Amino acid sequence: MAAEALEGTPSATDKKTSVVKGDIEASSGSTREAESDKNVVLQNEREIATHVISVDDDPSLSPWTFRAVFIGLGLSAFGGSLAQIYYFKPQTVLVSLMFLGIISYVIGIAMESFIPRNGLFRYLNPGPFNKKENAFIVIMSSAAANSALATEVLAVQR
Numbered sequence: 001m002a003a004e005a006l007e008g009t010p011s012a013t014d015k016k017t018s019v020v021k022g023d024i025e026a027s028s029g030s031t032r033e034a035e036s037d038k039n040v041v042l043q044n045e046r047e048i049a050t051h052v053i054s055v056d057d058d059p060s061l062s063p064w065t066f067r068a069v070f071i072g073l074g075l076s077a078f079g080g081s082l083a084q085i086y087y088f089k090p091q092t093v094l095v096s097l098m099f100l101g102i103i104s105y106v107i108g109i110a111m112e113s114f115i116p117r118n119g120l121f122r123y124l125n126p127g128p129f130n131k132k133e134n135a136f137i138v139i140m141s142s143a144a145a146n147s148a149l150a151t152e153v154l155a156v157q158r
Contacts, residue, residue: 061132062133065126066124076141076145082145084151100138104141112128
């Protein structure tokens, strides 16, 4: 019983060290502390951001794929067309960034599973759909989903 009670208490060798490099805080500690970090209360926005968002980059993932360009152009044409058509209507329809992010992820996963990875099609489907491709698609399509500034100027002159 006494040995079981001592297992839960931290020993003198279980120390946590924190290293601050620029804007990223990296910590290293024992596995016992890593298990207890799951229930840590986050105090400020920096801790929340570094806890939720991954700061690691995998250089082997490429955002420049056929899938990303194809889906990005398709969603750009969709968002841009809706923005221009509905700009002059009484009810303006906007394509939200959240919709573009979700639909690009769904279409990307579908293209990953339906395009074959062997033969000549291996250049069209280089591997699993990744977050860099999704970010590229969302940035590309959200930039086109706004109505053009020239259209807004012409609409005001009418």
